[in-house]
Amino acid sequence: xxxxxxxxxxxxxFLFCCTxxxxxxFYADVQAFKKQDSAAMPPPNQILFVGSSSFTNWxxxxxxxxxxxxxxxxxxxxxLTDVIRYADDVILRYQPKQIVIYCGENDIxxxxxxxxxxxxxxxxxxxxIIRQRLPQVPILYVSMKPSPSRWHMKERxxxxxxxxxxxxxxxxxxxxxxxxxxxxxADGQPRKDLFVADMLHMNALGYAIWKEKIEKxxxx
Numbered sequence: 297x298x299x300x301x302x303x304x305x306x307x308x309x310f311l312f313c314c315t316x317x318x319x320x321x322f323y324a325d326v327q328a329f330k331k332q333d334s335a336a337m338p339p340p341n342q343i344l345f346v347g348s349s350s351f352t353n354w355x356x357x358x359x360x361x362x363x364x365x366x367x368x369x370x371x372x373x374x375x376l377t378d379v380i381r382y383a384d385d386v387i388l389r390y391q392p393k394q395i396v397i398y399c400g401e402n403d404i405x406x407x408x409x410x411x412x413x414x415x416x417x418x419x420x421x422x423x424x425i426i427r428q429r430l431p432q433v434p435i436l437y438v439s440m441k442p443s444p445s446r447w448h449m450k451e452r453x454x455x456x457x458x459x460x461x462x463x464x465x466x467x468x469x470x471x472x473x474x475x476x477x478x479x480x481x482a483d484g485q486p487r488k489d490l491f492v493a494d495m496l497h498m499n500a501l502g503y504a505i506w507k508e509k510i511e512k513x514x515x516x
Contacts (some may be wrong), residue, residue: 340391347399434497
């Protein structure tokens with residue numbers, strides 16, 4: 297049987313590309329956001345929370361900030377490289393009036409070879425992507441937290457926080473909000489009462505601390 301070789305090659309290439317896209321991490325999460333938006337697209341000029349599972353799990357974030365219109369686009373387990381990959385879908389399309397980012401902790405947890413310097417370079421890439429399209433929109437970065445289950449990584453986390461803070465001090469319309477010290481006890485160890493059983497994700501007490509630290513910097 298004769299086949300049309302150009303058509304076969306095209307179909308193979310198309311299917312290969314689709315498989316590569318669908319196979320990317322968090323593809324399903326981003327598609328779920330798009331489906332949600334297709335039913336009711338959030339209006340522009342809201343405050344966008346974006347990043348990893350500390351935001352994903354903050355499902356009642358709007359209740360913590362009732363005076364502020366919030367869009368939550370955290371997707372669990374994501375690293376800065378994932379937010380960079382999906383920046384068009386989870387940040388830029390919403391035309392936010394302010395962007396609040398929590399991400400970087402999973403980058404460090406992903407491999408022992410990931411340093412604080414690497415994290416800040418990834419953050420700079422994300423920052424530039426945002427600035428190219430949204431040059432005046434304020435960006436608030438919430439520092440990486442002291443998770444008990446990742447306490448052995450604390451030196452790299454502290455270094456990453458310091459580097460991001462130093463970078464943001466030189467940028468316009470930015471704010472670095474540290475939650476590190478306020479989540480430590482008098483003994484200098486992470487407060488376990490702020491976390492759920494996995495000692496990675498926070499409970500309501502932890503989010504109450506974040507509310508206090510973040511709210512003063514949100515835009516009306």
